[in-house]
Amino acid sequence: EICEPLAVLGGDVEVPLASGEKVGYAALDYAASAPALKRVWDDVAAYAPYYGSVHRGAGYLSQLSTDLFEQSRRTVADFLDLREGDQVVFTRATTDSLNLLAGAVPAGTEVFAFETEHHASLLPWRREGLTVSYLRAPRSHDEAVAALEEALLGASEGPKLFCVTGASNVTGELWPVKRLTEVAHRHGARVVLDAAQLAPHHRVSVRELDVDWVAFSGHKLYAPFGAGVLAGRSDWLDAAEPYLAGGGASRTVARELDGSVAVEWHTGPARHEAGSPNVIGAYAIASACRALDEAGFEELEARERALVAKLTEGLAAVPEVRVLNLFGEGSDRVGVVSFVVRGWNSSHFSAALSAEYGIGVRDGLFCAHPLVRTLLGGEEAAPSECGAPESSLPGERSLNAIRVSFGAGTPVEHVDRFLTAV
Ligand code: PMP
Numbered sequence: 001e002i003c004e005p006l007a008v009l010g011g012d013v014e015v016p017l018a019s020g021e022k023v024g025y026a027a028l029d030y031a032a033s034a035p036a037l038k039r040v041w042d043d044v045a046a047y048a049p050y051y052g053s054v055h056r057g058a059g060y061l062s063q064l065s066t067d068l069f070e071q072s073r074r075t076v077a078d079f080l081d082l083r084e085g086d087q088v089v090f091t092r093a094t095t096d097s098l099n100l101l102a103g104a105v106p107a108g109t110e111v112f113a114f115e116t117e118h119h120a121s122l123l124p125w126r127r128e129g130l131t132v133s134y135l136r137a138p139r140s141h142d143e144a145v146a147a148l149e150e151a152l153l154g155a156s157e158g159p160k161l162f163c164v165t166g167a168s169n170v171t172g173e174l175w176p177v178k179r180l181t182e183v184a185h186r187h188g189a190r191v192v193l194d195a196a197q198l199a200p201h202h203r204v205s206v207r208e209l210d211v212d213w214v215a216f217s218g219h220k221l222y223a224p225f226g227a228g229v230l231a232g233r234s235d236w237l238d239a240a241e242p243y244l245a246g247g248g249a250s251r252t253v254a255r256e257l258d259g260s261v262a263v264e265w266h267t268g269p270a271r272h273e274a275g276s277p278n279v280i281g282a283y284a285i286a287s288a289c290r291a292l293d294e295a296g297f298e299e300l301e302a303r304e305r306a307l308v309a310k311l312t313e314g315l316a317a318v319p320e321v322r323v324l325n326l327f328g329e330g331s332d333r334v335g336v337v338s339f340v341v342r343g344w345n346s347s348h349f350s351a352a353l354s355a356e357y358g359i360g361v362r363d364g365l366f367c368a369h370p371l372v373r374t375l376l377g378g379e380e381a382a383p384s385e386c387g388a389p390e391s392s393l394p395g396e397r398s399l400n401a402i403r404v405s406f407g408a409g410t411p412v413e414h415v416d417r418f419l420t421a422v
Helices: 038-050 060-079 094-104 141-153 177-186 236-239 279-295 297-316 346-357 367-375 412-421
Strands: 014-016 022-024 087-091 112-113 132-135 160-165 189-194 211-215 228-232 250-255 261-265 321-323 336-341 360-363 401-405
Touching: 038 060, 038 412, 060 087, 060 228, 060 279, 087 094, 087 250, 087 279, 087 336, 094 189, 094 228, 094 236, 112 141, 112 412, 141 160, 141 177, 141 279, 160 297, 279 297, 297 321, 297 336, 336 346, 346 360, 346 401, 346 412
Parallel strands: 112 132, 112 160, 160 189, 189 211
Antiparallel strands: 014 022, 087 228, 211 228, 250 261, 321 336, 336 401, 360 401
């Protein structure tokens, strides 16, 4: 029943198999990009004839588009349960959001992150004026909390920021965000939550989790590519240099007598949204937020838990399969599971799932190289891009892993077919 309002595009696409047969495509790579909801597509299509220039357009459609853009911001604020005074900045995606925040962090800030983070939350802090401490991979929630506490006890009095993921893009495991935030705040550190993998699966309440900022991507939340969100406290954002310098971010620009140009920047989201914004992207995200809220996260989570249980039990029954867990078997996770298969090169395995079964998964190090190396038991992974390392013959040891991931709209048949294939 809940599948219906959350039906996704592409559910009826047929793909050719190596045998020459055709089969319905089983999209099991939601953690990279989820298919868009049909409803999001319909909402965007309904709005498309009416879109016009935003902000200072005087015409009717310009005003309509400006209203819809600002309404989309309010929808996202409600979806995230923001506090009074928090703001929503529309960005291109999570990577963009975290880089924006990194540029707004006051000089001299000490940043803390576990080395297990996705590169998008691991790397933006490596910039002049900031110092970064990477904490070793914890093997339990308690270890993570203790490691953060210890690191912060040794930190300076100055500004501090802790960046943490809500759910791992590799193992799908949930992180103890609330506990970590409590520790961080007790030591005067602010917290940014990378919710790229959490927000599509669980309700993210900024108020309840008490994080200072949250970032997510539209294309993982059942909206199309091109738009994302950074939301949270306004003070650092309003005090920072604009992320992009240009029109829309500037309130006034005046030529001075000495020939220089003086700029007064806006505060609020406009400060970091220079240039013509991605109104359709923002509208699509808002539409996805509404659809998820209406379907209800409780039901979504219950359905997903059942699918995760089916998947992990099915994989556990195959002796050659090793599922990768940071926090131990049975840890709570969203619909994201990575594994290796003894005697198989993960790239070849994934290619076979596609060619022989019409199943789309992903193999590689998933832009989380330190984490995947830890999970593979210290085996030296081949240096690579986010995608597959150089291929090797079946039978050689795993240098990378296979990731299967799903969410709203995933039919049970896809999980069944995947298990049969494995
Ligand atoms: N953080 C996590 C946990 C992710 O899974 C991803 C995407 N794989 C990102 C950040 C980056 O998101 P994007 O590519 O949309 O910028």
